[in-house]
Amino acid sequence: MSNLVVETTGREVPVAKAGEWVDAENGWIDRRIFWQDDIYALELERIFARCWIFVAHDSQLPEIGDFLTSTIGQDAVIVSRGEDGKIHTFLNSCSHRGNRVCFAEVGKARRFTCNFHGWSYGLDGSLKSVSRPQSYDGNANFDKAQLGLHPARVESYKGMHFACFDPAAPSLEEYLGDFRWYLDVILDNDEGGIEFIDGNIKSRLKCNWKFPAENFVGDSYHAPWTHSSALIAMFGKQPTMRPERSYHANVNGHGWEFGLDFIGNAATLNSPQIIEYLREQEAKFAERLGKVRSRMVGALSSANVFPNLSFLAGHNTFRTWNPKGPSETELHTWVFLNANAPQELKDEYRRGVMLTFSPAGIFEMDDGENFENCTSVNAGVVTRRQKLHAGMGLDSQIDHDELKGNVYQSQINEANQRAFYLRWADLMGAETWADVPVR
Amino acid sequence: MNQSDQIASCDNPAVPIVLLLEIQQFLYREARLLDGEQYDEWLELLADDIHYWVPGVQARYRKDDAKFSVGRMAFFDDNLEYLKIRVARAKQPSAWAEDPPTRHFHLVGNIEVEKTENPAEWTVHSLILSNRHRTEDDEMEIKARRVDLVRRDQDGSLKLARRKVILQQTVLQSKNINTFL
Structure with missing residues (x-):
């Protein structure tokens, strides 16, 4: 392994500006990070060539x-x-x-x-x-x-394999930190763990990879508005999100926004069998995970492992956002289920994800349009001088007896998005992993 | 029947030209309804037991498994209920991404009709080109090979009973599929 070289060291780039690109404290994001070639080139070196x-x-x-x-x-x-x-x-x-x-x-x-x-x-x-x-x-x-x-x-980690090209990176265990405790909600709610269903749906979006990643890390705010048409088509109404019973939680830039409603996400799969399975297992989940985490198993939620592994509990889909240039992203979508779940649920999950969160899904087809336009407008030089507002919930951090990491009240929040961009700026501005703080 | 009324297909007994024309017109009309987002009328062309399948296609080695298969992930693996949910979403005024509307263009070609064991059902091969434009310069194109089962209903009309759509792309070069193929 001695011939491994990390190319970022000594590269002449505007690294001093990493802090200017993201003002996490006040909630401002510089639009150039979604557009400029030199920033993108640095991302490939400092984010993708050295993260897990x-x-x-x-x-x-x-x-x-x-x-x-x-x-x-x-x-x-x-x-x-x-x-x-x-x-x-x-x-x-x-x-x-x-x-x-x-x-x-x-x-x-x-x-x-x-x-x-x-x-x-x-x-x-x-x-x-x-x-x-x-x-x-x-x-x-x-x-x-x-x-x-x-x-x-x-x-x-519990069947999920990660790869890293940087010999100086911390172990996966350290990299994930306490986010492992949250990952257990889907990876370890049952003794058999999960399995992936055969196949991987791939599609291209003309967007910067960070827009979808930040969408999954914390943006439940968009759901009732962007996905109004799908929610009305399926339920005739909007979902109920309760600020007092929902949270943002993040660790090292990984984040999960969630309610404790148990089945909010799962309910959109159009499958009574899936709801029945979850209800039957609820006591077992609680025994294994404790009451609070058991309520997250199928709840209204979304999450992202930094930088580009997103997932939805309840929908049971993992996806990665693979950069193909500053304004192009390849989406890979998988469906999983508990390995011990009745095998007839395989088709229920597979078809449910297709109906909702695949390129032809009634939820996802509205997302791509937004991500693409958030990106392409930055061709305008004056446009990209205007900072983006990401300031919702600036004072919402709380102490919670059970929830680990940095915890914020209400899933209608932008705390996780700020944490995602802060981690991004940490890595972009750091010569080596030794300069990257634990968050 | 006069020989000129019939069209030969390679491995199947001849199909009358009148029927071939009728099935061609059925597919052309279907394409026009999709172009016009006339989804309720499109649903009426479907048999109650429709299976509408657009499997994901994978680049695999020749010696390996099939490039697509039942039970593997797909873009659509729908019955009529699922298709109706998709149509219900498309019709909502709050489908923001559909306003201004997508400009749809479905081109159908290489139509071939084959008899089946059931005298009221035919296997129909065709190629589909779906071209979509949005706003000023957003363009998406999907090309695919289709195998349909077309059925003569009891009321005499033709219905689509099965559709298998084999995409040319393994990585969909579009942000979504906001149409039917």
Whole structure:
């Protein structure tokens, strides 16, 4: 691993300005962070090349040789189950001329072989063989041990595998911090944990990746307005959000906005079977998680693990926002359910997410339009000089006996969005992880 | 029946030209209703037991599993109830993202009609091009291959009983699908 180099060190960029871009204390965001090429280039280095990025759930790669391809920032990676049974993540780019070595998005393989000159790599990314190896006989600088596909660190939390290209980054455990306590609401409300349903819906939005990420980290404010048409179509009315029984909570820029209504999100899946399952399990959830967290299992809520892994409890969908440029994002959507849940619920969740939170879903189709227009208007130079207001709930922080992390009263709030952008500014302004404060 | 009234298809007995024309007109009319957001009239073209399926397509190696399959994630895997919920949303005045309306364009081509074992049902292959424009310069295009089951209803009208839409894109190059394909 000694050949890993973090490119951010010493790069000449306006890092001193990171603090100006985000004024978390007063709730102002500089619009240039959604538009400028140099800021975006720095994000790829200082956010995506050194944070823990979600790459796969254990259930997606059950057997040795199972693989999928993904991206960390704009770096294409292969995620595979090695001969050692472990999940490996490495660049999908041959060490010889850089060609892709895997062209399928998912599958099963024994080797990843380059189409160009036949260099062939194992499931752990190590170079196994090349075509016409005799051509390298006596060649001192041809050392197969040094020519593997560049690896990322891989660590996991309760079946969720994350990869990180920065050897100096803290462990995943430290990176997630007390947010693990919240993640347990979905990852560990049942002894069997969760499993992902087969398939991954992918789509492109012409928006900056931060707009959807901040939307999931804390924006319940938009739901009754943006999604009015879908809510009326399904229920004939708006949902009830109770300020006194709902919260924003964040840790290290990861955040969850939630009510304690137990089934608010799940109710939009149009499935009585899902509601029945949740009701039947409620006492078990409470036994495992305690009363407060058990009320979050299917509640009106949304969340984001910094930087780009969003999810909805109740809807049971995970998604990642993969940057493809300052104004383009590729959305990957998955559906999960408890591994021990009745298998007939698989179709209920799968079809319910399609109906609501997929590109053709009646909720999500309104979101993309907003994210795209929030981005494209910044082509205007005067427009992007105008700061964005993110000041709701500035004085809403509370002490709570049970809830961990930084806690704020009312889910109609922008505390988590400010925490998300503060973490972003921390990383953008920091030369190394040592300069990034725990939040 | 005169030979000229019939059209040959590769692996199926001939289908009368009149029927071919009727099914073509049925698909063209459907496309025009979708272009005009006349969703209630569109729903009337569907059989009560409609299965409307737009599976996610994956780039997989030839030796591997199918590029799409039942039970895998999809954009639509709908019965009539689900389709009606989608239509109900599209019709709400508070569907802000639909005002000004999307300018829809559904082009249907390569129509091929095949007989099935049921004399009142035909398998219909076609290609669909859905082009959408919004506001000044927002343009989205989806191309797909369709396999339909078209049924002669008891009242004599044609109904769409099954539709499978196989997208060309594995990564949808659009922010949403606010139409039917």
